[in-house]
Amino acid sequence: MGLSTSGEHRTVSYVPESQEGWVATRLDFLVNWARANSLWPMPFGTACCAIEFMATAASDFDLARFGMERMSFSPRQADVLICAGRVPFKLAPILRRIWQQMPQPKWCISMGACASTGGMFDNYAVVQGIDTIIPVDVYVPGCPPRPEGLLYGIRMLQEKVKNERAADVGTRDEMEPDPASQLYIPPSLIDELGEPFGNSVNQTRSGL
Amino acid sequence: MSRFEIVRTGASATETQPTTPKNIPHRNAPANPSAKALQEKFGGRVTRVEVIWGETVVFIAPESVKEVFQWLHDDPSQRYDFLSDLTAVEYRDPQVPIEIVWHLRSLPYRRFLRIKAQIPKGKPLEIDSVYDIYRAADWLERECYDMFGIKFNGHPDLRRLLMWESYKEGFPLRKDFPLRGRFSRSEQLRQALAQNPEARYSMEELTIADAFDELPADMKKRLSKGERTGE
Numbered sequence: 001m002g003l004s005t006s007g008e009h010r011t012v013s014y015v016p017e018s019q020e021g022w023v024a025t026r027l028d029f030l031v032n033w034a035r036a037n038s039l040w041p042m043p044f045g046t047a048c049c050a051i052e053f054m055a056t057a058a059s060d061f062d063l064a065r066f067g068m069e070r071m072s073f074s075p076r077q078a079d080v081l082i083c084a085g086r087v088p089f090k091l092a093p094i095l096r097r098i099w100q101q102m103p104q105p106k107w108c109i110s111m112g113a114c115a116s117t118g119g120m121f122d123n124y125a126v127v128q129g130i131d132t133i134i135p136v137d138v139y140v141p142g143c144p145p146r147p148e149g150l151l152y153g154i155r156m157l158q159e160k161v162k163n164e165r166a167a168d169v170g171t172r173d174e175m176e177p178d179p180a181s182q183l184y185i186p187p188s189l190i191d192e193l194g195e196p197f198g199n200s201v202n203q204t205r206s207g208l
Numbered sequence: 209m210s211r212f213e214i215v216r217t218g219a220s221a222t223e224t225q226p227t228t229p230k231n232i233p234h235r236n237a238p239a240n241p242s243a244k245a246l247q248e249k250f251g252g253r254v255t256r257v258e259v260i261w262g263e264t265v266v267f268i269a270p271e272s273v274k275e276v277f278q279w280l281h282d283d284p285s286q287r288y289d290f291l292s293d294l295t296a297v298e299y300r301d302p303q304v305p306i307e308i309v310w311h312l313r314s315l316p317y318r319r320f321l322r323i324k325a326q327i328p329k330g331k332p333l334e335i336d337s338v339y340d341i342y343r344a345a346d347w348l349e350r351e352c353y354d355m356f357g358i359k360f361n362g363h364p365d366l367r368r369l370l371m372w373e374s375y376k377e378g379f380p381l382r383k384d385f386p387l388r389g390r391f392s393r394s395e396q397l398r399q400a401l402a403q404n405p406e407a408r409y410s411m412e413e414l415t416i417a418d419a420f421d422e423l424p425a426d427m428k429k430r431l432s433k434g435e436r437t438g439e
Contacts (some may be wrong), residue, residue, distance in 0.1 A: 088398035090372045096401065124380055124389030125371075132397055136366075187394035 028165050035079070035105065036161040037067040039154070042078030042102065044095065047085030049112035049144040058149040059185040066154055077096045080157065081134070084144075085129045086114035097136040104172045107161070111151055112138045232262035240264035242286055242314075242321050250276060260403035263322060270325040273410075274336045274362075280312060280321070281341050288312040288321060291338070296356045298383050305329050308358065310338070327358075337362035357380040372403045 040061075045053055051197045057063045057071065072078035075098045087095055099108070110130055113119035118128035130136060136162060140153035164171060179186055187192075209313050243257045248388065253276070256267040268276050268294045280288040280325065293311040305326040310323045327333055337360035349360040350369040357379035360366055367374060376388045376399065389396055 057219075089396060089404075090370075092397065092400045093403055093405050097405070123387050124377065124385070127397065128393055132393075133401070185391070187398060190394045191392040 001113040021095055032162045032164055036158040038070040039079045040066055041068050042072050042075050042081045044081055045084040049084035052147060053084045054151045057186060061147040072076050078102050078109045082109045082111055083115045083130050084111040088120050088125050089127055092127050092133050096133050107137045107157055109138045109157060110163055111140045111150060113146055209412045229262055240319055240321055242319060265322045265324055267324050270327055275327055277338045277341050287316045290341035291344045292317055294345055294352060296352050296358055308335055317333050333358045334361055339363050342362045355379060374403050
C-alpha cells in the first residue's frame with residue numbers, strides 16, 4: 001500500500017560495479033535523504049484545494065512529519081511548488097515567474113483536478129493543466145484531494161527525490177522551448193493533434 | 209430631520225418603523241415610494257415600473273441615466289447613497305435588448321431600488337457613467353465593460369478589470385462568445401504568457417514614490433529618515 005512499507009524501499013539498492021562507486025552513491029544517498037526530508041513547500045493556493053492543503057498542514061495530518069515544517073511564502077527559499085487550485089490565464093505568467101524564481105533543486109506538485117487538467121472549468125479563462133506552463137513532478141487527483149491524497153503525493157515525490165542521482169546529466173537543467181530542437185512541437189501542430197478532444201473552434205466535449 | 213437622526217432612531221418623517229415583510233406576492237406588491245416619485249419627476253423618461261417579489265424595478269430611458277441618478281442621490285426625500293451593484297444582462301432571445309442594471313440602496317430610508325435601462329437594438333453599446341455620483345461605480349463599470357463591452361461615457365479610466373489588458377478575444381459574457389474563447393488553447397496560452405503582469409497599472413494608480421507628496425506628514429518624516437516601510 002504505502003510507498004515505503006516494504007523493506008527494499010528503505011535501502012538504496014545500487015549494484016556497485018555498474019555505478020559510480022561507493023562514495024558517490026553514499027553521497028547521493030545522503031544528499032537525497034536530506035533533500036527528501038526537508039522539502040519546503042511554496043503554497044500556490046488559488047481555490048478550494050488550498051483549504052485541503054491547509055488542513056494537511058494543520059495538526060490532524062501534520063505536514064511537519066515529512067520535513068515540510070515551514071511554508072515558504074517566498075519562492076526563493078522554496079523547494080517544492082504545490083499548485084492547489086485552478087489557474088486562470090491571467091495568472092499563468094505569474095505562476096511561471098514564481099517557478100523561475102525558485103532555486104534548483106525544485107519540484108512541483110499539481111494538486112487537484114483543476115491544476116492538473118483544468119477540471120470542470122473547460123472555458124475561456126482557465127489554463128487546461130499547469131503542465132502547459134511549468135514542469136510537474138506529481139499529479140494528485142481529486143476534487144479536491146483529501147489530505148491523505150496530498151500526503152500520498154508528497155510521499156511519492158519523496159521517493160522520486162530519493163532516487164535521483166547527481167551523476168545524471170540534465171536532470172536539473174532548465175530548458176525553454178527551443179524552436180530549433182527536434183523535440184519542439186509548434187502550437188499549430190498541438191492544435192491539430194488536440195482537435196479530436198475539442199478546442200475552442202471544434203467543441204466536441206460539451207455544447208455551447 | 210437629520211440623516212444621523214434617521215439612522216439613530218430607525219425612523220424617518222414619512223415612514224413608519226420598518227418590519228421584515230412577510231407573505232409577499234409575486235406581482236402587485238406595494239411599490240417602493242421612490243418609483244412614484246420618479247414617475248412624477250421624470251414623466252415619460254420612466255418607461256415602466258414593475259414590482260417582483262416585493263422588489264421594485266424601474267425602467268428608465270438610457271439617455272436620462274445621469275440626471276435620474278443625480279436626483280436619486282441628492283434629493284432629500286430619496287437619498288440613495290449606496291450603489292451596491294451594477295451589471296448588465298443579455299438575453300438569449302436576440303430581440304430583447306441588452307439591459308443595464310443598477311442596484312441602489314438608501315441607508316437613511318432603508319429602501320432598495322433596482323433601476324434598469326435598455327439599450328435599443330442597433331444602437332452602439334454606450335451609456336453614461338455614474339462615476340461622478342457614486343465612486344463605487346469605478347470597478348463595477350470596468351467589470352461591466354470587460355465582460356459585456358458596454359462603453360460608459362464619462363468614466364475616467366475605462367479599462368479591462370478581470371481579463372488582462374491585451375486580451376483580444378472580445379467580451380466573454382456576451383451571448384455570441386463561445387464558451388472556450390475564440391482562439392485555440394495553445395494560442396490562448398501563448399498570448400497569456402506574453403502579457404506583462406507588471407504593466408497593469410495605469411497612470412491613475414500612483415506608485416509610492418509618485419504619491420510621496422500626498423502622504424501624511426508623520427509618514428513622510430519617518431520615510432525621509434530612511435525607514436523603508438510606512439508601517
